[in-house]
Amino acid sequence: MLCEQAEQLFDAYLDGELSDALATELGAHRLKCPNCRRALALLEVTGHIIGSDKEPAGLSELFSDRLLACVDDQKSQRTVKLRRAMYIAGPVAAAALIVLAFAGFFDGRGVAKVAGVKEIKTQSDADDSLAPGKRDAASYTKEGADLALSRWIEQTRRNVDAKRRSGETLRHALDATLHETLDFLEEGEGFDAHAPGSDLPPSDAPAESFDDENAPDETDEGGDR
């Protein structure tokens, strides 16, 4: 066997993939060739040292604790994100429900009543009567409805805030407000708006933000199970 042929077998020999016959042949060549003997010895010892040298300092003792704390932190961050999304989605959904409810039940009349509009007119009513001055009443009614709706939404938000301030969770506050709205709609009575905005706190009063401080702590449930 020539040195070139022997060198081509080094990898297979070191990986243990050489047939017995070729391994014997390589062994014979190794005995009589100092260069190949040296090369193989170098590779063998290098592999031995790489494989067996003492490990470096291991992981610190508190590694697992720190890692688990990070895992918990990641979980709680995901929960907070989800909760924030719910806080945004919740009021939006409530507002959408309110709009739909008003549109469905009152066809604009109830909303106008909320706004304290004296003359209730829809666009179709206004179209029936083209007498001078009636068109103004119709547009007045529509503007009033828009105003009433925005005020009602604001009122609802403040009701929710007030409930939260009294210690209720956001979910319960939203539930209670929506139930009140549904009860009111089922009764078919006009919304008691008093004078629009009269029962609202001053506009510069700090409204409680939808933070997660009072929300149920879901992360506690995600602990040891």
Place this chain on the structure above:
Amino acid sequence: MLRQGISVTGTSSAISREQERELISRVRVGDRNAYRELVDQHGDRLHAFIWRMVRNHHDAEDICQDAFLKAFASIDSFKSQYRFSTWLFTIGYRVCLNQIRRKRAVSTDIDFNALPDANPSDNAIAAESEDAARVRSKIWEAVDRLTPPQRATVLLFYRQEFGCQEIARILQLPPATVKSHLHRARDRLRDLLDPMTERDWTCFRNLSERAG
């Protein structure tokens, strides 16, 4: 004469595949104790590999932590037909490569305090001759001069005792490329270590006899 190294696989072989699968299903439902068991099973082994790649204790621990966090965050995507260690090392290697690319100073950023020979309480190492220590040091310096994929292949093959198929999965390369990396790494190590002094070579021969 397959691999000259002794097993450094830590305790990962202490649990069966069945037990590992059970642990992973517990992790999937948020069982903290199962997390801890998996970390205890694979932490030191992963750390040893990463430390050899980056040669810095703090970086190695950070990479380990990052790898475990990524693994736990995507534990649902783990396929149970593979070993967890293969999957974990795949993640660890990717994080490691990113770190190496960021730092670009691997071989000059060696944490000498964490080098294995620095442990004075270890009598075996304290008793080791200076020549042997020098040869060991030369070998590791040569390993540090391999390219990251070659270094990873050599470490996974000799130190972690993975087969070429598993190394291919970890490095996300075809098995033939892994073989090629191993071949080129050996050639490079030969080139780097061949011009040793006669004194080094005598020591090398002694180590070789001890290894054989």
